[in-house]
Amino acid sequence: MSKPAIIVEGISKKYQLGLNKGPQQTFREAATSALTAPLRRLRALTGGQVAPQETGEFWALKDVNFEVQPGEVVGIIGRNGAGKSTLLKILSRITEPTAGRIRLRGRVASLLEVGTGFHPELTGRENIYLNGAILGMKREEIKRKFDEIVAFAEVEKFLDTPVKRYSTGMYVRLAFAVAAHLEPEILIVDEVLAVGDAEFQKKCLGKMQDVARGEGRTVLFVSHNITALKSLCNRAIWLNSGQLLQNGLLGDIISNYLTSSDSILTEQIWNDLDTAPGNDSIRLQRVAITPETGSLSDQITVATPLKLEFEYWNFDPDACLNLSVHLFNMEDICIFATVSTPGKMAIGSVKSRCFIPANLLNDGTYRIKILVVRDASKIIFNDENILIFEVSDIKRQINWYGKWPGAVRPNLKWQTKSEECEKIN
Numbered sequence: 001m002s003k004p005a006i007i008v009e010g011i012s013k014k015y016q017l018g019l020n021k022g023p024q025q026t027f028r029e030a031a032t033s034a035l036t037a038p039l040r041r042l043r044a045l046t047g048g049q050v051a052p053q054e055t056g057e058f059w060a061l062k063d064v065n066f067e068v069q070p071g072e073v074v075g076i077i078g079r080n081g082a083g084k085s086t087l088l089k090i091l092s093r094i095t096e097p098t099a100g101r102i103r104l105r106g107r108v109a110s111l112l113e114v115g116t117g118f119h120p121e122l123t124g125r126e127n128i129y130l131n132g133a134i135l136g137m138k139r140e141e142i143k144r145k146f147d148e149i150v151a152f153a154e155v156e157k158f159l160d161t162p163v164k165r166y167s168t169g170m171y172v173r174l175a176f177a178v179a180a181h182l183e184p185e186i187l188i189v190d191e192v193l194a195v196g197d198a199e200f201q202k203k204c205l206g207k208m209q210d211v212a213r214g215e216g217r218t219v220l221f222v223s224h225n226i227t228a229l230k231s232l233c234n235r236a237i238w239l240n241s242g243q244l245l246q247n248g249l250l251g252d253i254i255s256n257y258l259t260s261s262d263s264i265l266t267e268q269i270w271n272d273l274d275t276a277p278g279n280d281s282i283r284l285q286r287v288a289i290t291p292e293t294g295s296l297s298d299q300i301t302v303a304t305p306l307k308l309e310f311e312y313w314n315f316d317p318d319a320c321l322n323l324s325v326h327l328f329n330m331e332d333i334c335i336f337a338t339v340s341t342p343g344k345m346a347i348g349s350v351k352s353r354c355f356i357p358a359n360l361l362n363d364g365t366y367r368i369k370i371l372v373v374r375d376a377s378k379i380i381f382n383d384e385n386i387l388i389f390e391v392s393d394i395k396r397q398i399n400w401y402g403k404w405p406g407a408v409r410p411n412l413k414w415q416t417k418s419e420e421c422e423k424i425n
Contacts, residue, residue, distance in 0.1 A: 003105060005186055005218040006068040006091065010100035013061040013086050013242075060086040062242045063100070070105075070185075073212040073219040075233035075250060077257055079265070082239040084222045088112055088188050091220065106185025106218070107135050111176050120164035124155055124174055127163055131178045145181050152207070153177035167280045173200060180207050186218045187211055199379075201228075208232055225384040226254060226332070226367065258330060258365050258388065265388045267296055273313060281319070281380045282372050285311040285349065289368065289387050292355060301392045302363055302409060306356040308387075310370065314345045319374055321345045323352050326369040335361070335407050342376045359411035362404055363393035 061083045068074050076084050089095040091102060092110035109131075118127045128149055132142035150156055153174040155166075163171060179187060189208065205228055212219045212232065223229055229236065229250060236253040238246040246253050267288040270276035276283040291298045292305040300306065310323055322342040327335045340352055367388045372381040393404070 002070050004067040004103075005070040005072070005105050006066075006220070007103040008064055008066050008087075008091075008100070009102070011061055011064045011087070011090060011097045011102065012059060012099040013083075013090065013095065014098040015058045015060060016056075059242050061090075061097070061239075064239075064242075064244045066237055066244060066247050068218055068220070070218055071212070071216040072235060073208075073221065073233045075229040075236040076220060076222045076239065077224070077229070077236055077253065078239035078245075081241075083242040084239055085112065085190055086242075087239065088190055088220065088222060092188055104186060107183075108186045108188060109135060109179040109182060109184035110188035110190075111172075111179045112188070112190045118163050118171070118175060121162055123162055124150075124153075124159045124166070127174070128178055132182050135182055135184060137182060142182065145183070149174075149177045149181045152181065152203075169200070169279055176204055176207075180204075180211055183215075184217065186220070188220045190222045201382075205231060226258075227384055229254065230332075255330070258367070264365075264390055265385075266290065268386070276313075277383060278312070278381055281314070281316050281374070282321075283313045283315075284383075285313055287311070287370070287386050289389050299392055300389060301394050302361060303358050303394075304391075305358040308354040308356065308368070310352045310354075312350055312372065314347055314350050316345075316374075317347050318344050320376070321350070322373050322376065323354075324371040324373055325354055326371075328367050328369065329407055330365050333407060335366070339373075342373070360408055361391050362406055362409045363391050365390050 064083075064087065076087065078084050086095065088110065089112060090097050091104070092108060092112060094110075094112070119130060122130065128146060129139065129142055132139075132145075150159060153170075153176075155170055155174050158166065158170065163174070166174070176189075179189070187208070208219060208221065209232060211217050219232070221229070221232055233250045235248065236246075236250045237244060238253050238257055246256060267286070267290075268284075269286045270284055273283055276285065278284055286309065288296065288309045289300075290296050290307050290309070291300060292307040294304075298304075308325065314321065320342050322340045324337065324339045326337045329335055338354060340354070365388065367385045369384050370382065370386045371379050374380050
């Protein structure tokens with residue numbers, strides 16, 4: 001039996017909160033902070049949440065242990081803040097653990113945050129060779145893969161331009177192409193692919209399938225995209241609050257994750273435009289599902305009319321945009337899809353609402369997929385699991401005889417007429 005490609009033994013990572021201001025801001029960080037300051041002030045004035053300054057210790061990871069065999073494709077799932085990205089940074093040798101150790105067999109290529117691994121002053125061409133050299137490849141090896149990398153990334157026209165001038169989409173395309181094509185034995189990919197457009201995401205997933213199945217390399221893949229995980233992985237690791245909650249077959253873990261209270265996600269807010277999900281065209285600001293006349297904390301039952309709220313920032317003047325929402329149940333069956341009316345949007349905040357009537361959904365756990373569409377035809381952003389919520393059945397909890405069958409349970413109008421029947425002797 002071959003030795004594991006990855007061994008993680010007792011990994012823990014501790015951070016100090018509020019005690020270290022960190023390095024000086026870069027010009028880009030300072031400029032971004034200045035540009036988004038009005039948004040932060042507006043949120044404060046209108047009752048938006050501002051995170052308090054915390055101090056003390058925070059354990060991003062605590063005593064995590066697992067092994068990955070050569071050729072395995074392992075998905076890592078968990079809520080935001082579960083420790084997924086910290087784990088990948090440790091495996092990529094970007095961050096040192098506070099305790100424990102890792103053992104890796106083979107070259108590691110990673111695609112974590114936008115900006116990781118590239119030198120902004122160097123051109124795309126120079127960064128390809130630099131990354132290959134960091135992986136320990138000879139120049140001739142890199143040269144053999146060069147044309148394939150450039151074609152995949154679709155950056156031929158900008159190959160000799162410093163990457164600091166690339167758009168976010170171009171940057172991610174080139175970074176993924178380099179990581180996937182320079183023949184690492186271990187490929188580590190974070191949720192960063194979500195910043196690309198839908199067509200590019202599909203292309204990347206296809207390449208990762210080739211890397212894993214066709215070339216037999218080891219892949220660690222962090223994603224909230226359940227469909228992508230199912231297409232790539234047969235095993236998963238579930239992290240929760242920095243601890244390994246479950247390690248096993250993908251289907252079992254996804255089922256447990258989606259039905260756990262920890263996975264319920266009825267609201268997400270992004271105050272920092274620079275790190276919010278999206279791309280050069282749009283970035284998300286807030287998404288939520290709430291009772292139509294209640295609050296976020298109210299229980300959702302089969303008799304609760306629901307309100308879906310989407311807020312995003314549009315960066316393209318006069319873009320013709322609309323939203324498409326798909327609702328899936330636990331069996332990954334699409335219950336329904338609905339679209340908003342396309343319309344010209346000015347630069348700035350866009351708010352859209354959708355209403356789901358009462359007595360439509362059966363009890364169970366649901367996930368919402370959102371797509372932002374330009375010109376009623378081109379998908380410019382999508383998220384497979386933007387919200388996850390649970391619908392309860394109060395009647396069944398009190399005096400019902402069992403779960404109502406079917407994906408939906410509409411309260412349809414009935415008419416019943418009773419007529420006296422002739423007795424049969």
